[in-house]
Amino acid sequence: MKFGIIVFPGSNCDHDCYHVIKHVFGQPVEYVWHKSDTLDGFDCIVLPGGFSYGDYLRTGAIARFSPVMEAVVKFAEAGGIVIGICNGFQVLTEVGLLPGVLMRNKELKFICETVSLSVDNTSTRFTSExxxxxxxxxxxAHADGSYYADAETIKELEDSSRVLFRYATPEGVATKEVNPNGSVNNIAGIMNAGGNVMGMMPHPERACESELGSTDGRGLFESLINSLVAG
Amino acid sequence: MKAKVYVTLKEGVLDPQGSAVMGALKSMRFSEVSDVRIGKFMELELDADSKESEERRVTDMCEKLLANTVIENYRIEFE
Known part of the structure; x- marks a missing residue:
């Protein structure tokens, strides 16, 4: 099993993802430069956080036209597993692999803090652990993390249990008070209908080693690795 | 030829920047302001002669890149 981490100009969490996959989980992983047009040999593609192309115009709007994104779309359409973290989530919505859009935070500030999340569906390859x-x-850690989609799309996401993570109290209740950015229904992470593409604003790769304060991000990578081993 | 592209938020989409600016205007005693919506304005210099064919191409630019039609509307003017 091999992970590929897409590197756009302006990505800045690519090394964190590489470190965690290689050194914490001991899995083969390679960087994929945004000019690459093939993803042959990879089992899981990670779109990391950062500020691709300076986030000019809209977050993720220019990155989605990188040559590699055509390959990512083909890879996903063929059932390949793709995860987008933070800026990667924004790119996945812009390219249309995930519905909705990430808008400016309701308080207009860049927010960098540890938050509680509820895991709303643990029957997916991303969350089983x-x-x-x-x-x-x-x-x-974002300025544009307010998830928005029209009412029909939100209903479809909710009805099909495709909201995987939600901003919540430590007891798991999604209240207005703990919604950091104004996301509709406190949505922090979703997956596509096929169950092979996932995007989330929180950074699980920053929560995989106890030295960094939390190991709660490990479950995501462990779930993924287990699903890939099981084939 | 020049194309002017106006990108605005759709109705019903929250605009926290607009709300903040409205709050500032109110505190400056411009009490008649009841709403502010912030959008984007872009000027495109075009090497082209035919407005008709460029209209299609600039529309394509808006659909593909300049606007996100999930949340934004756009309007094009030529001069």
Whole structure:
């Protein structure tokens, strides 16, 4: 099994993802420069956080036209597993692999803090290891993380249990008070209908080693690795 | 030829920047302001002669890149 981490000009969490996959989980991983037009040999593609192309115009808007994104779309359409973290989530919505859009935070500020999340569906390849441990602490670091989609799309996401993570109290209740950025229904992470593409604003790769304050991000990578081993 | 592109938020989409600016205007005693919506304005210099064919191409630019039609509307003017 091999992970590929897409590197756009302006990505800045690519090394964190590489470190965690290689040194914490001992899995093969390679960087993929945004000019690459093939993803042959990879089993899982990670779009990391950062400020691709300076986030000019809209977050993720220019990155989605990188040559590699055509390959990412083909990879996903063929059932390949793709995860987008933070800026990676924004790119996935811009390219249309995930619905909705990430807008400016309601308080207009860049927020960098550890938040509580509820894991709302633990029957997915991204979250299976969270079974029995349905609230986690994972950091966020973004200015544009307010998830928005029209009412019909939100209903479809909710009805099909495709909201995987939600900003919540430590007890797992999604209240207005703990919604850091104004996301509709406190949405922090979603997956596509096919169950192979996932995007989330929080940074699980920053919560995989106890030295960094939390190991709650490990479940995501463990779930993924287990699903890939199981084929 | 020059194309002017106006990108605005759709109705019903929250605009926290607009709300903040409205708050500032109110505190400056411009009490008649009841709403502020912030959008984007872009000027495109075009090497082209035919407004008709460019209209299609600039529309394409808006659909693909300049606006995100999930949350934004756009309007094009030529001069």
């Amino acid at each position: 969270y079974k029995g441990e349905e609230t986690v602490s994972i950091p966020i």
